[in-house]
Amino acid sequence: xxxxxxxxxxxxxxxxxxxVIVFAEYFLAMPKAVSDFxxxxxxxTVILSAFAMVLSLLSVTRIxxxxxxxxGANMSDRALSAWLLVIMVITILVGIGxxxxxxxxxxxxRNLFSPLSSGVWxxxxxxxxxxxxxxxxxxxxxxxxxxxxxxLVVTRNTPVISAIIPWWESLGTWIMNVPGVSGMRGLVxxxxxxxxxxxxxxxxxxxxxxxxxxx
Amino acid sequence: xxxxxxxxxxxxxxxxxxxxxxxxxxxxxxIIPIVVPFGLPILVTSPTRxxxxxVEKNVxxxxxxxxxxxxxxxxxxxxxxxxxxxxSQHLFNRGAKLYYISDGAEDPxxxxxxxxxxxxxxxxxxxxxxxxxxxxxGEVALSAFAKDVYSLVKTDYYGTPVDQLPMMKEVKTAKxxxxxxxxxxxxxxxxxxxxxTPYGIDCGWxxxxxxxxxxxxxxxxxxxxxxVCGLRGGAEYETLxxxxxxxxxxTDAMSAGHLYFALIMIFANIVYYIGRKERKKQ
Numbered sequence: 001x002x003x004x005x006x007x008x009x010x011x012x013x014x015x016x017x018x019x020v021i022v023f024a025e026y027f028l029a030m031p032k033a034v035s036d037f038x039x040x041x042x043x044x045t046v047i048l049s050a051f052a053m054v055l056s057l058l059s060v061t062r063i064x065x066x067x068x069x070x071x072g073a074n075m076s077d078r079a080l081s082a083w084l085l086v087i088m089v090i091t092i093l094v095g096i097g098x099x100x101x102x103x104x105x106x107x108x109x110r111n112l113f114s115p116l117s118s119g120v121w122x123x124x125x126x127x128x129x130x131x132x133x134x135x136x137x138x139x140x141x142x143x144x145x146x147x148x149x150x151x152l153v154v155t156r157n158t159p160v161i162s163a164i165i166p167w168w169e170s171l172g173t174w175i176m177n178v179p180g181v182s183g184m185r186g187l188v189x190x191x192x193x194x195x196x197x198x199x200x201x202x203x204x205x206x207x208x209x210x211x212x213x214x215x
Numbered sequence: 216x217x218x219x220x221x222x223x224x225x226x227x228x229x230x231x232x233x234x235x236x237x238x239x240x241x242x243x244x245x246i247i248p249i250v251v252p253f254g255l256p257i258l259v260t261s262p263t264r265x266x267x268x269x270v271e272k273n274v275x276x277x278x279x280x281x282x283x284x285x286x287x288x289x290x291x292x293x294x295x296x297x298x299x300x301x302x303s304q305h306l307f308n309r310g311a312k313l314y315y316i317s318d319g320a321e322d323p324x325x326x327x328x329x330x331x332x333x334x335x336x337x338x339x340x341x342x343x344x345x346x347x348x349x350x351x352x353g354e355v356a357l358s359a360f361a362k363d364v365y366s367l368v369k370t371d372y373y374g375t376p377v378d379q380l381p382m383m384k385e386v387k388t389a390k391x392x393x394x395x396x397x398x399x400x401x402x403x404x405x406x407x408x409x410x411x412t413p414y415g416i417d418c419g420w421x422x423x424x425x426x427x428x429x430x431x432x433x434x435x436x437x438x439x440x441x442x443v444c445g446l447r448g449g450a451e452y453e454t455l456x457x458x459x460x461x462x463x464x465x466t467d468a469m470s471a472g473h474l475y476f477a478l479i480m481i482f483a484n485i486v487y488y489i490g491r492k493e494r495k496k497q
Contacts, residue, residue, distance in 0.1 A: 026413070039366050042352075042359035046367065049351035053320070100323070101373050109324045114288050121289040125472065129241050130234045132479045137487045151480050157424065158473035159447055159466050163256035173260070176431050184432045188404075 008208065016203050023199070060088065087112075229486045237479065244475050248467030255470050257463070262427075262434050263451040266419050266441030267305070270394075273417070276310030278393040279386060283357060283406070284317035285399040286325055294423040295325070296332075297449020297462030299398055302421055304333045305456055307344075312382050314392075316347040316368070318356050323348050323372045341371075341380040348372035354405040361389035361409050389414040394440075396421055403429045407438055424448070 018041065024030065025038045064081040067073065091108055098104045138144040155161050156172030201207035274280060282303070286295050306313055315326045326346045338344055347368050350356040359367045364386050370376050377383040385391060389409075395416050397406045400423035410416045417440055420430055424445025433439050443452050446469050449462030 035362070039359060039363055042355050042362070043366060045355040046350055046352035046359060049353070049355070052351065099374070101327070106324065106327070109288075109321075110328075113321075114291070117288040118292050125245075126238050126241065128476065129237055129479065132476055133232070133234060133237055133483050136480055136483060138484055139487075147480065147484065151477060154473050154476050154480070157447065158470050158477070159257040159450065160255040160470035160474070162258040162260075166258065169258055169260070176428065177435060180428055181432045181435050184428060188432065 012202075012205050012208065016205065019199060019203060057088075057092075061085070227490065230490055241472070241475055244471040245468045248471050249465065252464060253467045253471075255467050257447075257450055257454055257466055259451045259454055260448075262430070262441045263443050263448050264441070264455065265434075266302075266443050267452060267455045269417070269419065269440035270302075270305055270309060274306065274309050274311050274394055278309075278311045279382075279391060280306055280311045280313050281389075281392045281395045282313060282315045283395065283397045283399075284315065284322040284326065285319045285353075285397065285401065286317070286322050287319065287400065288321045288325065290400055290423055291325055291328075293446045293465065294400065295398060295421070296328075297446050297460065297465065298421045298443040298452060299449075300329055300332050301449050301452035301456060301458075301460060301462060302396070302443060303329050304458065304460075305452070307333060307335055307338055308456075311393075312385070313344040314347060314382070314386070315345065316360065317349050318351065318353050320349050320351075326372075341375070342382055345380055345382055346372040347377075354402065354409065357405050358409045361414065363388060364391075389416055392416055394419065398422070400426060403433065407433065411438060420444075421448070 021034065022038060022041070025034060030038075064085050067081040068078050068085065070078070091105075091113075094102075094104050094108060132150075136147055136150060138147045152172060152175065156169065156175075162169035162172075198207060282299075286299075303313065315323075315329075317323060317326070323346055330344070330346070335344070348371060350360075350367055352359070356367060364383075365377070368377055368383075371380060371383075389395070392410075393416075395406060395410045396419045398421040399405075403420065403422075403426065406418045406420070411418045418438070419440045420426070420442040422430060422442060422444045424447060426442075427444050430439070430442045430444070434442060443449065446462055446465055449460075450466040450469075451462075453460045453462045
């Protein structure tokens with residue numbers, strides 16, 4: 001058996017077979033053995049997905065350890081990378097040592113991670129402010145459409161405006177329900193058809209990129 | 216200096232206005248209503264009302280409700296907390312049995328926060344509500360749980376084997392649930408693909424405010440009973456429950472912030488328009 005077959009044809013054949021079985025099991029009543037097999041595959045996926053965490057942990061370590069060790073690099077970069085690694089190791093050790101529902105882990109989560117994480121998102125509001133002030137201008141027809149749409153969305157989502165001017169809310173709802181829903185439906189149906197087409201191409205082994213990288 | 220050049224100078228200065236003043240005013244606008252609430256009115260939108268009405272009319276004592284979370288801590292304070300707390304409180308008030316599970320690593324800790332924020336009444340852990348923890352895999356985990364609860368879940372979040380939890384003996388597959396809701400800011404269709412279409416279970420969403428446009432087609436076609444989105448959705452739900460909470464307390468700040476955004480948009484474009492006109496005249 002050639003190495004091409006081993007590397008490309010067999011993985012493609014396995015992927016196609018599993019695709020057919022999972023697809024059929026969703027739409028048809030299958031024997032218990034097949035359903036159990038699918039359940040097993042799903043459990044594998046859950047476990048493999050959990051291992052993605054380990055991969056990201058290794059990736060962070062691989063990027064930041066050399067950065068800390070690099071002599072002559074920017075001192076603040078080295079310090080920040082070192083800080084990241086120290087906090088990461090402490091959190092992992094507390095999580096493993098005391099378990100995640102423990103008071104120690106909850107302390108880290110509630111008092112460090114949660115405020116920092118929320119703070120980062122809260123800063124976005126100020127970026128929006130700056131972006132509106134600097135860039136949200138009707139410079140062309142396209143930009144005017146964007147500005148008008150942005151204005152409608154912002155005001156429609158303002159609770160006090162909806163309460164004081166109910167027809168404004170109705171106008172916003174109409175835009176959401178008629179042009180918005182039509183556009184979204186078109187998009188969803190288009191994506192659905194695209195996914196089906198991609199599935200068929202994979203089944204027929206016309207789509208090799210996910211495994212072989214070749215067109 | 217002539218009047219014309221003074222005008223031009225003013226528009227140029229306004230166009231180059233130091234953003235720090237804008238930020239400072241914005242921060243003040245957000246903080247003041249939280250410290251001294253204005254009590255601005257709020258209108259309840261139909262997706263929130265329909266969600267509330269569904270729970271009120273269809274979910275009763277002992278009905279099992281699955282709450283699948285895909286939340287993030289960053290969005291938690293404003294996007295999820297008001298809605299999930301209000302909806303959970305409503306479900307507890309109705310006497311439903313609540314099964315919390317998630318595919319977001321941070322979710323079980325957030326669920327703990329929910330438990331701490333609501334009045335659970337006589338409800339007991341393991342009998343009336345349970346936190347089943349985090350399972351990676353996204354939609355695949357959601358599907359695995361629907362097919363066979365025990366194939367995925369062996370213990371609850373606190374490490375108790377599920378066979379020791381009385382309420383877990385009542386569920387085997389998705390068919391054992393009356394209602395399923397997904398608390399999420401991204402994938403909208405998982406619930407429909409894995410619960411609504413194959414099992415015919417009633418579904419609803421608690422989402423971030425940006426998801427309204429994504430959810431609307433499914434709500435319009437009645438594939439979901441309704442949805443409660445973001446801070447506003449939470450405030451609307453609290454209004455319906457006549458139980459003011461964190462959502463209504465923050466609504467004034469939201470109104471002030473959004474109005475400010477709208478005013479900046481108008482201001483920036485007027486200044487830009489005048490400036491452009493002046494530049495063209497030259």
